[in-house]
Amino acid sequence: MTYFAMALAWLFVALALMIAGVGYPASDIVSPDTLILVHAVSIGWLSLAMCGALFQFVPVLVAKPLFSEKCALPALALLSAGLLVLLAGFLSLGGHLPPALWLLPAGAVLLVAGFGLVVVDLGLTAWLRPTGPARFVLVGLASLCATIAFGAIFAFGLAGWAGSLGDVLMTTGVPLHAIAGLGGWLTLTAMGVSYRLLAMFMLSPDVDDRQSRLTLAAGALAVAVTVAGGGLAIGLNSGLKIVLSMAAILGLASAALYGRDIAFIFRNRKRRQLELNMRMATLSFVSLAGTAVVGVALAMSDTFAAHLGAFAFLAVFGWLSGLVLAKLYKIVAFLTWLETYGPVMGRAPTPRVQDLVAEGRATKWFIVYYAAVGAGTLTLLAGAPEIFRLTIAAMTLGVVGIVREVIRIRRLAYVADPLRLPGGAVAPHLLFARN
Amino acid sequence: MTHYIDVDVRPILRSGGEPFSVIMAALQGLEPGQGIRLYATFKPLPLFAVMAEKGFAHSERELDGGQWEVLFTPAVTKPDQAAVANPSAFEEWPEPALKLDNRDLDPPEPMVRILAAADQLAPGETLSALLRREPVFLFPQLEKRGFRWLGGFTPDGETYELTVRAPS
Numbered sequence: 001m002t003y004f005a006m007a008l009a010w011l012f013v014a015l016a017l018m019i020a021g022v023g024y025p026a027s028d029i030v031s032p033d034t035l036i037l038v039h040a041v042s043i044g045w046l047s048l049a050m051c052g053a054l055f056q057f058v059p060v061l062v063a064k065p066l067f068s069e070k071c072a073l074p075a076l077a078l079l080s081a082g083l084l085v086l087l088a089g090f091l092s093l094g095g096h097l098p099p100a101l102w103l104l105p106a107g108a109v110l111l112v113a114g115f116g117l118v119v120v121d122l123g124l125t126a127w128l129r130p131t132g133p134a135r136f137v138l139v140g141l142a143s144l145c146a147t148i149a150f151g152a153i154f155a156f157g158l159a160g161w162a163g164s165l166g167d168v169l170m171t172t173g174v175p176l177h178a179i180a181g182l183g184g185w186l187t188l189t190a191m192g193v194s195y196r197l198l199a200m201f202m203l204s205p206d207v208d209d210r211q212s213r214l215t216l217a218a219g220a221l222a223v224a225v226t227v228a229g230g231g232l233a234i235g236l237n238s239g240l241k242i243v244l245s246m247a248a249i250l251g252l253a254s255a256a257l258y259g260r261d262i263a264f265i266f267r268n269r270k271r272r273q274l275e276l277n278m279r280m281a282t283l284s285f286v287s288l289a290g291t292a293v294v295g296v297a298l299a300m301s302d303t304f305a306a307h308l309g310a311f312a313f314l315a316v317f318g319w320l321s322g323l324v325l326a327k328l329y330k331i332v333a334f335l336t337w338l339e340t341y342g343p344v345m346g347r348a349p350t351p352r353v354q355d356l357v358a359e360g361r362a363t364k365w366f367i368v369y370y371a372a373v374g375a376g377t378l379t380l381l382a383g384a385p386e387i388f389r390l391t392i393a394a395m396t397l398g399v400v401g402i403v404r405e406v407i408r409i410r411r412l413a414y415v416a417d418p419l420r421l422p423g424g425a426v427a428p429h430l431l432f433a434r435n
Numbered sequence: 436m437t438h439y440i441d442v443d444v445r446p447i448l449r450s451g452g453e454p455f456s457v458i459m460a461a462l463q464g465l466e467p468g469q470g471i472r473l474y475a476t477f478k479p480l481p482l483f484a485v486m487a488e489k490g491f492a493h494s495e496r497e498l499d500g501g502q503w504e505v506l507f508t509p510a511v512t513k514p515d516q517a518a519v520a521n522p523s524a525f526e527e528w529p530e531p532a533l534k535l536d537n538r539d540l541d542p543p544e545p546m547v548r549i550l551a552a553a554d555q556l557a558p559g560e561t562l563s564a565l566l567r568r569e570p571v572f573l574f575p576q577l578e579k580r581g582f583r584w585l586g587g588f589t590p591d592g593e594t595y596e597l598t599v600r601a602p603s
Contacts, residue, residue, distance in 0.1 A: 060571050063569065063571055203542070203567060203568075205592075205593075270567070271541060337543070342576050343576075345543075345546065345550045345551070345576065346549075346550030346554050347550075347554060350547065352543070353542075353543060
């Protein structure tokens with residue numbers, strides 16, 4: 001819960017930055033202001049939310065306890081501190097703070113330590129039983145390692161501490177860092193976790209291992225081609241065009257295969273009625289497909305570089321953030337239900353998980369959110385930054401509404417009184433879960 | 436070379452039965468130096484401890500479809516033969532006092548029913564339940580209440596069979 005709360009706080013920071021006109025599209029896509037925005041979103045919001053979800057669900061994926069329960073909180077502290085120092089470094093780089101470029105490598109070191117704890121803890125846990133979805137997590141963690149390695153080199157390079165190799169990597173290697181992070185770490189891991197969550201919540205058989213292995217292989221190959229091929233291309237000074245085209249084709253194949261797997265889960269579900277989190281997750285899958293379509297269209301018309309921001313915006317806020325928000329809604333309800341009623345279950349009448357939520361109220365906020373994401377993508381493609389800021393304001397409204405619903409779930413606000421706290425049950429704390 | 440007697444408890448597990456007594460009977464029939472080659476539909480973890488107490492080392496190997504082959508090999512120092520001859524010393528799980536079919540219930544109803552039914556068991560009694568999925572969130576709740584459990588998927592992967600035993 002602490003990870004989720006911290007992640008949501010960073011999401012609000014990122015939304016506030018966009019409303020205030022900090023970073024892309026108000027500034028250049030490689031400006032220090034854009035770097036602040038991008039890292040607040042990718043590390044603060046998405047990576048923290050993903051880590052929080054993985055600490056809960058990797059043990060479920062492998063049916064084994066976490067390698068170490070003690071790592072989660074120090075990792076969160078290191079990641080938060082590292083991100084703050086890194087952002088301060090970007091502020092300094094952009095001239096908003098007195099020059100102190102050593103902040104960048106310092107932030108990178110803290111982030112490497114924090115992510116290192118996460119990778120070791122989750123990696124060793126998933127390694128015990130690397131079946132279907134756990135394999136996605138392992139590849140995602142490997143991609144995370146590649147991402148932070150690139151990031152650390154850039155941070156040292158910006159401080160002038162990485163020598164000529166650092167300079168070469170910094171001028172050409174940014175796409176590799178971004179693809180490993182967004183594609184490898186966040187997307188492949190989100191895919192892996194979604195397989196199990198979707199099957200669990202819809203009572204569907206798990207996707208056959210051989211089938212999902214193909215999806216993973218395409219995705220893993222895309223990341224491997226990007227990192228290894230990209231590194232080689234930079235070393236040979238031959239340009240990244242061929243490597244990036246190959247990675248794009250493999251990435252598209254992986255997204256298409258993932259679509260096939262998700263369709264299988266939906267078709268074979270035992271629970272016909274779809275809960276809110278599923279209906280909203282569907283919009284996130286549509287966004288992933290939309291991201292692929294936009295990417296292909298831009299590449300065909302040779303305008304990909306000009307509209308990179310719109311492409312990344314749809315991937316980050318439609319696909320990844322949308323999925324995280326939809327699943328957060330369900331995960332918080334489920335974990336709160338288990339925490340509160342697990343100890344008295346079978347001994348006293350308990351509410352159902354669905355009694356903790358008010359889906360009607362939450363639906364409208366999700367609709368506001370997704371509509372704003374769609375509109376935001378269009379305004380970016382059309383090059384209308386002022387209207388873009390309006391859509392971000394609408395998005396913020398949607399997120400505020402969703403977060404308010406999640407807090408009400410945590411407070412058991414929707415559970416009718418005789419069932420709310422049956423003999424011996426203790427109301428959960430807002431931020432700290434007992435299990 | 437150790438000679439192994441084959442014991443296949445998969446049909447018993449598939450029909451929802453309790454294989455412990457069969458395994459223990461096979462154990463009593465062993466000649467000195469003989470071992471058991473056990474086939475099961477899941478990795479029989481609790482059995483390892485019981486067999487180690489009786490002086491058997493184990494090595495296991497996963498077969499296709501989540502099934503397991505386990506070799507129980509007598510250790511060089513033989514345990515007290517009298518203990519082997521006395522079945523009351525073995526931890527036998529009795530026939531389930533209650534059988535639940537929770538396959539068509541929406542979660543978390545299966546979990547609620549199993550916990551409610553388990554609380555009604557007399558000391559040492561067992562219940563068995565059929566489920567659609569591995570009840571990963573139920574296990575910690577059972578352990579917190581002092582219950583022990585054994586579970587695994589049937590070979591077709593469609594049904595999860597769980598046996599829960601009340602503390603004796």
